[in-house]
Amino acid sequence: MVNISDLSNDLLVKILLLIPTKDAVSTSLLSKRWGSVWKLIPKLDYDDTYSASASEFIGKFLQLNNAPILESLHLRLKRDYAPEDYETWVNVAVTRKVPDIEFLRCCIRFIPLPMSLYTHETLVVLRLMKVTIDDVPSTTCFRSLKTLSLLDVFFTSDKTVERLLSCFPILETLVVDRWGGANVKTFAICVPSLQSLKIRYRVGGYHDPKNDHGFVINAPSLKYLDIVDHFSGFYSLVNMPKQLDAEIHLRHIDSEKLLGCLTSSKKLSLCLKPQMGSYPEGDFDQLVSLDLCVMCSLDWLNLILSRSPKLRALRLYQSRERGGSCRNSRNVRTKWEQPSSVPECLLVSLKTVEWILYKGTQEEKDVLCYRLYGAILNEIALKSSSHYDEGIPKVTINVPSLKYLTIDEWGNDFDVIDNLSQVV
Numbered sequence: 001m002v003n004i005s006d007l008s009n010d011l012l013v014k015i016l017l018l019i020p021t022k023d024a025v026s027t028s029l030l031s032k033r034w035g036s037v038w039k040l041i042p043k044l045d046y047d048d049t050y051s052a053s054a055s056e057f058i059g060k061f062l063q064l065n066n067a068p069i070l071e072s073l074h075l076r077l078k079r080d081y082a083p084e085d086y087e088t089w090v091n092v093a094v095t096r097k098v099p100d101i102e103f104l105r106c107c108i109r110f111i112p113l114p115m116s117l118y119t120h121e122t123l124v125v126l127r128l129m130k131v132t133i134d135d136v137p138s139t140t141c142f143r144s145l146k147t148l149s150l151l152d153v154f155f156t157s158d159k160t161v162e163r164l165l166s167c168f169p170i171l172e173t174l175v176v177d178r179w180g181g182a183n184v185k186t187f188a189i190c191v192p193s194l195q196s197l198k199i200r201y202r203v204g205g206y207h208d209p210k211n212d213h214g215f216v217i218n219a220p221s222l223k224y225l226d227i228v229d230h231f232s233g234f235y236s237l238v239n240m241p242k243q244l245d246a247e248i249h250l251r252h253i254d255s256e257k258l259l260g261c262l263t264s265s266k267k268l269s270l271c272l273k274p275q276m277g278s279y280p281e282g283d284f285d286q287l288v289s290l291d292l293c294v295m296c297s298l299d300w301l302n303l304i305l306s307r308s309p310k311l312r313a314l315r316l317y318q319s320r321e322r323g324g325s326c327r328n329s330r331n332v333r334t335k336w337e338q339p340s341s342v343p344e345c346l347l348v349s350l351k352t353v354e355w356i357l358y359k360g361t362q363e364e365k366d367v368l369c370y371r372l373y374g375a376i377l378n379e380i381a382l383k384s385s386s387h388y389d390e391g392i393p394k395v396t397i398n399v400p401s402l403k404y405l406t407i408d409e410w411g412n413d414f415d416v417i418d419n420l421s422q423v424v
Helices: 009-016 021-029 054-064 083-095 115-119 158-165 255-260 299-306 344-348 362-372
Strands: 043-047 072-077 100-105 125-129 131-133 147-151 173-179 186-190 196-202 210-218 224-229 232-238 244-250 265-272 289-293 313-317 352-356 379-383 395-398 404-408 414-417
Touching: 021 043, 021 054, 043 054, 054 072, 054 083, 072 083, 083 100, 083 115, 158 186, 173 186, 196 210, 224 232, 255 265, 265 299, 289 299, 299 344, 352 362
Parallel strands: 043 072, 072 100, 100 125, 125 147, 147 173, 173 196, 186 210, 196 224, 210 232, 224 244, 244 265, 265 289, 289 313, 313 352, 352 379, 379 404, 395 414
Antiparallel strands: none
């Protein structure tokens, strides 16, 4: 049997990478053989939750580390440290050319972003939380950075945002998470190389919109757009690509104008309240997959189906199934109206329908009945949750082309028969 201490340093380092950095360093107490193996670890992944001397530990690790390449510096910090500590850590990271840096601070106080970070031209991944960004040097260029996360980052002005984002010539992935009323009013994202954009702008409870707060997005290479915003008063989408996957959860927005910018989407998910009598122009001629929040967006159903000749998958859900209640559910029309004609996609392309948290109300049965009539569906999935089970009426599914039927948690409350195309 081989003794683990007899393994090569390379193998021991791979083993130490499987455990938290703090535990890896503590293996130096095992024996003389293990005394300096931890110094070869190419990553520092540290959480100060249960540590009273984090600053000393981080500093010592960076000072004594002998790995040929320090691949990442990830710090998740709940305690407050002096700005000088961050300056020291960043200086080491810049000197060692660490390609992946993460500073996630869960403190009340913001700290200035260390100025030496602006000189790190070989940085590839950067994640920041609870820092202040003020004066971005004119010579700054993160020429290698591809992934950027700005989580509760305080910018001193609109121009500071524009200046920072102009420093990333090959940025591909951007995450922006704002909370409450921030100093920036127009958060302009003009990044020609950007492929994935995720925005979170949230407040607690129901609040009036900040009509002068919003986002301008100019990203012609964008492939994926994910927005959850309870606060902004406007969104401007400029130079949208021909094909896009978009997931939109918004409260206070000109929905006609926004949706009109998304007609080229291949996949679309909406939690977006329509404005009465106001609908976008253009067809969704690339759309193959549609998700709709039934609490606020059901009015979009007829419009989008009638303009989506290639639609193959329809998913209806309540937004709380996605981890939060629908912020648009107040003052939303709840009576669905059957259109005068059957959309082309129901007769030609639509193959699957999934309804999450289906409760069996009369309106839901009316919608489902119409959606299935004359359709060429291959699969239907109706899913409930345990607290909705009581009192749900029996539903009969009748679709001649149906191949798969999935019904969760209702047992014998459904029948399947062969010849009629209706739901009773």
